[in-house]
Amino acid sequence: MPIDFLPILILLILSALMSGGMVFLSHLFGRKEPNPSKLSPYECGIPPVGDARLRFSVKFFVVAMLFIIFDFEGVTIYPWAVIFRKLHLFGLVEMGVFLGVLLIGLVYIWRKGALQWD
Amino acid sequence: MELTLFVIFGAVAVASAFMVIVSRNPVVSALFLILTFFCLAGLYVLLNAQFIAALQIIVYAGAIMVLFVFVVMLLRTGKEARRGYRLIFQKSIGIIFVVLFLLLLGSITLMVSVTGMRGPYTAEAVRHIGNTQAFASVLFTDYLYPFEIISVLLLAGIIGAVVLAKRKR
Amino acid sequence: MPIPLPTVNLIDISPEIILGVFGVLVLLIDLFLRRERKGHLAVLSLIGVVGAFYASLRLWGSSHYAFSQSIVVDNLSLFFNGIFLLGTALVILMSVSYIRREGINLGEYYSLLLFSTLGMLIISSGNDLIILFLGLELVSIPLYILSGFARTNLKSNEAALKYLLLGVFATAFLLYGIALVYGSTGSIKLPMIAKLLSDTAVSSNPLLFIGMGMLIIGFGFKVALVPFHMWTPDVYEGAPTSVTAFMSVGVKAAGFAALLRVLLTALDKLQFSWVSILVVLAILTMTVGNVIALVQTNIKRLLAYSSIAHAGYLLLGLVAGSRLGVSSILFYLVVYALMNLGAFAVVILVGRKGDQNLHLNDYAGLGYRYPLMGAAMSIFLFSLAGIPPTAGFVAKFYIFSAAVKEGFVKLAIIGVLNSALSLFYYLRIMVIMYMREPEKKEVLPILFSPGLVIALLIAVLGVLYLGILPSRVLDLATSAIRTFLSG
Numbered sequence: 001m002p003i004d005f006l007p008i009l010i011l012l013i014l015s016a017l018m019s020g021g022m023v024f025l026s027h028l029f030g031r032k033e034p035n036p037s038k039l040s041p042y043e044c045g046i047p048p049v050g051d052a053r054l055r056f057s058v059k060f061f062v063v064a065m066l067f068i069i070f071d072f073e074g075v076t077i078y079p080w081a082v083i084f085r086k087l088h089l090f091g092l093v094e095m096g097v098f099l100g101v102l103l104i105g106l107v108y109i110w111r112k113g114a115l116q117w118d
Numbered sequence: 119m120e121l122t123l124f125v126i127f128g129a130v131a132v133a134s135a136f137m138v139i140v141s142r143n144p145v146v147s148a149l150f151l152i153l154t155f156f157c158l159a160g161l162y163v164l165l166n167a168q169f170i171a172a173l174q175i176i177v178y179a180g181a182i183m184v185l186f187v188f189v190v191m192l193l194r195t196g197k198e199a200r201r202g203y204r205l206i207f208q209k210s211i212g213i214i215f216v217v218l219f220l221l222l223l224g225s226i227t228l229m230v231s232v233t234g235m236r237g238p239y240t241a242e243a244v245r246h247i248g249n250t251q252a253f254a255s256v257l258f259t260d261y262l263y264p265f266e267i268i269s270v271l272l273l274a275g276i277i278g279a280v281v282l283a284k285r286k287r
Numbered sequence: 288m289p290i291p292l293p294t295v296n297l298i299d300i301s302p303e304i305i306l307g308v309f310g311v312l313v314l315l316i317d318l319f320l321r322r323e324r325k326g327h328l329a330v331l332s333l334i335g336v337v338g339a340f341y342a343s344l345r346l347w348g349s350s351h352y353a354f355s356q357s358i359v360v361d362n363l364s365l366f367f368n369g370i371f372l373l374g375t376a377l378v379i380l381m382s383v384s385y386i387r388r389e390g391i392n393l394g395e396y397y398s399l400l401l402f403s404t405l406g407m408l409i410i411s412s413g414n415d416l417i418i419l420f421l422g423l424e425l426v427s428i429p430l431y432i433l434s435g436f437a438r439t440n441l442k443s444n445e446a447a448l449k450y451l452l453l454g455v456f457a458t459a460f461l462l463y464g465i466a467l468v469y470g471s472t473g474s475i476k477l478p479m480i481a482k483l484l485s486d487t488a489v490s491s492n493p494l495l496f497i498g499m500g501m502l503i504i505g506f507g508f509k510v511a512l513v514p515f516h517m518w519t520p521d522v523y524e525g526a527p528t529s530v531t532a533f534m535s536v537g538v539k540a541a542g543f544a545a546l547l548r549v550l551l552t553a554l555d556k557l558q559f560s561w562v563s564i565l566v567v568l569a570i571l572t573m574t575v576g577n578v579i580a581l582v583q584t585n586i587k588r589l590l591a592y593s594s595i596a597h598a599g600y601l602l603l604g605l606v607a608g609s610r611l612g613v614s615s616i617l618f619y620l621v622v623y624a625l626m627n628l629g630a631f632a633v634v635i636l637v638g639r640k641g642d643q644n645l646h647l648n649d650y651a652g653l654g655y656r657y658p659l660m661g662a663a664m665s666i667f668l669f670s671l672a673g674i675p676p677t678a679g680f681v682a683k684f685y686i687f688s689a690a691v692k693e694g695f696v697k698l699a700i701i702g703v704l705n706s707a708l709s710l711f712y713y714l715r716i717m718v719i720m721y722m723r724e725p726e727k728k729e730v731l732p733i734l735f736s737p738g739l740v741i742a743l744l745i746a747v748l749g750v751l752y753l754g755i756l757p758s759r760v761l762d763l764a765t766s767a768i769r770t771f772l773s774g
Binding site for chain 2: 290291292293295300307310311314354355357358393395398399402405409415417418421422424425428429431432435436438447470471472473474479483486488489492493494497
């Protein structure tokens with residue numbers, strides 16, 4: 001029922017107010033005396049070189065792909081957990097097969113070294 | 119109450135979807151897309167589809183957006199690459215598709231009556247059992263076989279990510 | 288409220304289970320295998336394919352639904368299983384030396400091949416739009432990966448990217464079609480849809496027709512019908528040759544399996560409307576495929592366009608929609624698997640590392656230097672062109688006569704004319720093989736690896752056997768549809 005989600009809605013509103021309020025208040029009360037060296041990005045005291053917008057390594061992409069796959073695996077467990085008691089052993093076996101296949105995937109990426117950064 | 123929430127979520131969803139298109143910085147676009155997804159999740163909750171709402175946040179706002187942002191950062195090009203394309207062909211095709219889509223949408227809502235078989239899960243029944251329970255009790259019994267196929271599909275996806283993107287050891 | 292648990296009979300999906308287990312096994316064993324010994328994985332995969340074939344054989348004759356009606360185990364699905372597994376076995380045999388030559392002999396290759404075949408088996412027994420969709424995805428995703436398997440080859444990368452993007456686009460159409468069909472009928476089970484269509488309110492719903500069109504687009508992409516064929520030449524050219532061979536045979540057969548189920552089981556009552564669409568698509572596919580094939584100089588591109596043309600011929604059987612039509616599609620697919628894979632085996636033999644030697648001129652003089660291989664290639668080309676006494680002639684004869692019997696005489700005539708047209712480019716290869724002197728005198732000798740030779744032998748013998756004595760397989764094809772069209 002949507003009404004069950006009222007606490008979440010309240011939390012949402014509260015967090016929006018809090019985070020928005022902080023930004024707004026610091027903007028309101030903070031001192032603003034900008035000068036060029038204050039505005040330049042901080043790079044350990046050395047004058048900044050080049051653009052901060054570097055390209056990401058393709059390694060992140062692999063991590064993201066694997067994250068999506070295992071995230072989806074997690075999502076399937078939610079509805080399963082809801083009716084787990086009613087499914088008895090049957091449900092355990094079918095989820096076991098599902099997770100087993102993906103576990104093999106995990107072993108695979110582990111052995112292939114896809115989880116190592118270098 | 120529900121109507122006000124619907125209007126708020128809907129308005130924010132449309133506004134942030136608009137921002138996705140118009141903002142120049144792709145990362146900002148991606149962040150607005152997350153906001154759109156959250157509002158859609160809110161709409162799903164209002165429709166009593168809590169499981170889809172959870173999916174929307176976990177999979178779309180979570181995983182897919184991470185991929186989006188990574189890809190944007192992966193492909194990040196200098197400022198000069200971002201302008202200079204007029205995309206006339208793409209735009210005209212896009213307009214044609216939008217018109218077709220609106221026609222389809224209009225014809226569905228105005229002309230077509232609901233036909234065919236009704237399943238046992240009416241809105242009332244779903245409210246009674248609970249959306250997630252109803253979904254689960256069908257998925258893990260009648261759709262057991264497709265469910266297991268998905269695991270192999272995901273395994274193939276894992277292999278693909280490793281084979282194509284990971285340089286050899 | 289207790290949930291009624293379904294009865295699960297794993298025997299019904301034993302071919303799928305065997306293939307899936309072997310795919311996983313290959314993946315796992317590969318992790319602990321040194322690079323020189325990857326050849327063993329091919330043997331293991333072959334055992335899996337043979338096991339799945341045996342399991343399908345054991346099921347032959349059964350006709351029932353399983354898994355809450357989401358799959359149907361009947362002779363049609365088992366016959367298709369046979370086609371897929373035959374194709375996969377030949378491709379595995381062809382791959383061993385090829386992927387070693389190209390430096391892509393990773394164990395994942397075989398498990399992806401097996402997973403893709405698993406998807407085909409799932410499609411063949413699909414009785415439900417969700418199963419068909421998932422099966423098609425399971426066919427496609429490993430193939431997206433396999434077409435980009437030669438990572439250092441730019442063309443292979445291009446092929447993977449194009450195939451992925453366009454494939455996903457087509458999948459979107461398919462999914463939208465499924466949604467619309469479900470929305471207008473209220474069911475995703477194919478027999479149930481057929482039953483619901485007797486209600487005129489359902490069968491006159493415009494959404495149903497839009498959905499049907501989108502389903503045809505989605506499947507049409509997979510089997511490369513014109514105008515959804517744009518990806519085919521580039522992907523076929525760029526992908527590793529063994530993968531191209533697999534795609535040209537397996538995906539096409541799987542797409543037709545899905546089309547047969549959807550159009551003849553579920554949307555049978557709408558035949559009047561989809562037949563006219565398919566007639567146009569068939570004419571376009573045959574003509575465009577053959578005409579563009581005429582000017583190709585790359586053998587892989589030529590075979591790509593030829594495979595498009597063959598999809599057009601196959602559509603004739605579907606247009607006929609009769610028992611003869613369906614059984615001739617089955618027979619055609621068997622023949623097509625043998626002759627096309629045979630031709631690709633020769634392409635692999637002639638090719639060189641980095642996918643060199645694919646120009647038609649590289650075939651100059653081959654007929655004399657390697658008489659047996661030249662003879663084999665000639666047999667495949669004759670069969671592809673449909674010249675007796677090869678199997679291609681019988682296959683075309685039955686498919687055209689099925690169309691004629693149902694009154695599609697003009698369509699059959701166009702098909703025959705197209706066959707005549709195709710003769711030109713198939714024979715051109717033979718002319719080059721036998722009548723032209725090679726440009727460069729010094730050529731590296733062709734290495735005949737045992738796997739490729741076995742594959743070639745099977746293909747040659749199969750094409751000749753089915754050309755001369757087709758009745759046994761034709762009978763099998765007829766008995767395969769005994770329960771399909773009656774129920």
